[in-house]
Amino acid sequence: xxxxxxxxxxxxxxxVLLGSGVGLEATIHSIAQGGYGIISDDFNKLMGNIQGGTPxxxxxxxxxxxxxxxxxxxxxxxxxxxxxxxxxxxxxxRKQGGRMExxxxxxxxxxxxxxxxxxxxxxxxxxxxxxxxxxxxxIPQLIDKDADITGVTExxxxxxxxxxxxxxxxxxxMIMIGLKAHTKDPGL
Amino acid sequence: MIFDLMEMLRSEPLxxxxxxxxxxxxxxxxxxxxxxxRRRNIENDLPAMLEALSDSLKAGLGLQQAMQSEAxxxxxxxGSLLRATLEESHTSSFDSALxxxxxxxxxxxxxxxxxxxxxxxxxxxPLGDILANLSMDYExxxxxxxxxxxxxMGRAILIILFLCLGLPILIAFIxxxxxPESKGxxxxxxxxxxxxxxxxxxxxxxxxxxxxxxxxxxxxxxxxIWMATAMFIYLxxxxxxxx
Numbered sequence: 001x002x003x004x005x006x007x008x009x010x011x012x013x014x015x016v017l018l019g020s021g022v023g024l025e026a027t028i029h030s031i032a033q034g035g036y037g038i039i040s041d042d043f044n045k046l047m048g049n050i051q052g053g054t055p056x057x058x059x060x061x062x063x064x065x066x067x068x069x070x071x072x073x074x075x076x077x078x079x080x081x082x083x084x085x086x087x088x089x090x091x092x093x094r095k096q097g098g099r100m101e102x103x104x105x106x107x108x109x110x111x112x113x114x115x116x117x118x119x120x121x122x123x124x125x126x127x128x129x130x131x132x133x134x135x136x137x138x139i140p141q142l143i144d145k146d147a148d149i150t151g152v153t154e155x156x157x158x159x160x161x162x163x164x165x166x167x168x169x170x171x172x173x174m175i176m177i178g179l180k181a182h183t184k185d186p187g188l
Numbered sequence: 189m190i191f192d193l194m195e196m197l198r199s200e201p202l203x204x205x206x207x208x209x210x211x212x213x214x215x216x217x218x219x220x221x222x223x224x225x226r227r228r229n230i231e232n233d234l235p236a237m238l239e240a241l242s243d244s245l246k247a248g249l250g251l252q253q254a255m256q257s258e259a260x261x262x263x264x265x266x267g268s269l270l271r272a273t274l275e276e277s278h279t280s281s282f283d284s285a286l287x288x289x290x291x292x293x294x295x296x297x298x299x300x301x302x303x304x305x306x307x308x309x310x311x312x313x314p315l316g317d318i319l320a321n322l323s324m325d326y327e328x329x330x331x332x333x334x335x336x337x338x339x340x341m342g343r344a345i346l347i348i349l350f351l352c353l354g355l356p357i358l359i360a361f362i363x364x365x366x367x368p369e370s371k372g373x374x375x376x377x378x379x380x381x382x383x384x385x386x387x388x389x390x391x392x393x394x395x396x397x398x399x400x401x402x403x404x405x406x407x408x409x410x411x412x413i414w415m416a417t418a419m420f421i422y423l424x425x426x427x428x429x430x431x
Contacts, residue, residue: 009300012321012325013300013304015321016304017304017308017311019317019321020308020313020314020317020318021314022307022308022311026307030303030304030307036300105332108335111336112340115340115343118396118400119343119350122350122351122396123351123354123355126350126355127358130355130385131359134359134363134378134382137375138363138366138367138373141373141374141375142366142367160381163378163381171388174392178392178395181400182399185402188329188402
């Protein structure tokens, strides 16, 4: 999550620095200084290993193996290709950045759309559950004990437990619905 | 009626306890809100500042001169911070003044830009182009952040209004009309369960709204007060409807 949140900023920064004539190592060093979360930490480790004598190519290959998100893998792969085959990294980064930005805009619009009906959904569930449970809880007191042919009045103490349990599950259901506000967050 | 409400609170002390925490929470929640508003003002001003700096640099001015003219032009928080930075740069190095400026804004966007600028200055790179690119990038990012906030704000408020106010009022009136205390209904345990449910619902609603707007941390301060409000509305609503 942290990787995918920061990756676009890293690509844009690399694009700006490399496009202005700064070398790849100096660019990695700049990002390693901090401000880009886990990617800064990874780059910092990479710089440390390079200064310890490990070739950049080997370090990038190790990193490629460890990284989890697609965007991050693509970035490391682009860097690796530049080191091994001298490819045009700036052009590739610009394309990657453009595509990611487009994806991010789409993800935000989708997020906004998906949360459109959330207030009404939560209210509906929050209403239906308690109304049914309120009736269940009150019924034993509404029925006269002498006229009770169903025997429901004998279950009055148990009804309280049923109501509490029902309310707990209603709340749990509402939390699960509301959780999409967190899980589908595109991260800005 | 007032005595009935007080009596009701006496038998539900949790509402009073949560309310006390709620008042403290509101006090704690205001500074992060002010801070966020200040930070967003700075971030929304950032692309324009970068563009102006880029134009000035391309016109042949030095970075300090460009910043000086931007500091004079910008009347917002960013301008005043920039003026302070330039004054500070007379007594210390320009680099440290820039770093100090970035930390004073408390904005990750500004900190990234300043860090990038320092690297570009070290590498003697063309600052005009870099600033122009950054300006466009951050403008797009801020537009997206503002769009998200504008479009989700209404829904976030709706969630809070529905779950913290609407729902407890509705259920309280239904229960109050069908099973009023005045007719001998014994609903103490029932009310405890329902008031806890509405408190939890309110807490959840505030947390969801905060998450939707991307400001969960600062919204958490307001969870207790909304919980107490929802619980009180339910218990009070029942008394009103049942009297």
